Amino acid sequence: MSGLFTDSYVKVCLFKGKQRVKKKKTSVIFGTNNPSYNQALSFNVPNEMIESSDIRLTCYVMHEGKLVPNVYLGQINIGPG
Numbered sequence: 001m002s003g004l005f006t007d008s009y010v011k012v013c014l015f016k017g018k019q020r021v022k023k024k025k026t027s028v029i030f031g032t033n034n035p036s037y038n039q040a041l042s043f044n045v046p047n048e049m050i051e052s053s054d055i056r057l058t059c060y061v062m063h064e065g066k067l068v069p070n071v072y073l074g075q076i077n078i079g080p081g
Contacts, residue, residue, distance in 0.1 A: 005031045008073060011060045012041050015079075016049060028064050055079055 011025040022043050029035035049055060056079030063071040 006033055006035075006063045006073070007031065007066075008035050008061055008063050010037055011062055013058045013060070014043050014045070015056050015058060016052060017054045021049075053080065 007028050007030045009026045009028045011023060013020050014022040022045075024041045024043070026037045026039045026041065029037065045055075056077055058075055058077050060075045061073040063073055065071055
């Protein structure tokens, strides 16, 4: 994707251990390599899950493909694992 503009979005997944529990995504930001996602994503999480030591959020940055499948651009993990 070097030198091209992307149509990207962020997918946020909530994991308990290795199991994905919930997921949400931002809207797509079109035609830029420096997108700004000024959007709030919130999860309703039970207290017992919050107190667990194996809960984490993973944020995936994806390019939305029109003619090809969505392309993975990068990720960040928040929490253990």
